[in-house]
């Protein structure tokens with residue numbers, strides 16, 4: 001996978017960024033600043049200890065205790081956020097999110113939910129085989145005092161590498177979270193295991209299929225297929241948000257008077273997904289369906305003033321959605 005992504009990116013920039021990370025990159029420091037919040041734990045993101053960045057952020061929500069734990073960040077060509085958008089508008093939207101070069105560095109925020117005796121992980125990060133800047137989840141869970149064996153449930157939003165490839169142990173055979181029941185959206189499971197996965201995916205993504213199937217096989221002994229609308233525990237259920245992938249789902253958590261939606265990749269970019277839900281990110285498998293899902297979801301989130309956690313929104317990815325004219329804005333928690 002590294003080569004796959006390196007091939008799509010100017011090599012000079014990748015190696016510069018690696019060096020930058022070793023020295024405590026600007027991006028790392030920005031996330032550290034973003035984590036200047038109550039309950040944020042600092043640790044390392046592969047940077048020297050003196051340059052530690054925020055890696056987890058904890059808050060109470062109704063009967064639940066939520067901790068967002070960083071899996072690191074991705075390195076992607078910035079234009080993939082909306083390759084078919086007008087170039088000048090895309091440039092402005094990227095700049096509004098702080099991206100001025102050719103590469104974007106979207107964070108990966110994994111949500112951990114404590115509910116009674118259950119410790120529920122939503123997605124498992126990218127593991128060791130995706131990008132050099134991802135796969136930090138285990139170390140960061142440890143920094144937050146959480147052992148993998150203490151996780152009782154894992155819930156997946158979808159089968160992309162940055163959400164699924166952290167599922168297996170060092171031998172790449174058995175579940176990393178050995179004591180957890182693994183809840184996988186039934187539609188999503190069926191998509192990745194079907195012939196349609198091979199037929200419908202661009203050639204540069206075929207490795208996604210092999211990787212998804214390897215991880216899915218490894219967790220099968222602990223698998224619980226789940227349908228949208230079903231509860232994971234009382235007050236926590238799967239909701240349908242298809243389009244990014246065929247069976248993509250989000251997780252809704254009831255906190256008394258308000259809801260918290262763990263978005264997965266239904267909304268990925270802090271500016272583009274909200275101001276331009278009609279733009280078509282390269283990562284969406286079913287672009288038109290993804291647009292429809294974003295519009296419906298944004299309307300609901302703004303109307304209900306729901307809280308959200310975005311997997312790729314600026315760490316820790318917690319905030320709300322507000323309607324502004326005919327579009328929306330993401331308002332991250334201060």
Ligand SMILES: [Zn+2]
Pocket residue numbers: 160162163265311312
């Ligand atoms: Zn993702």
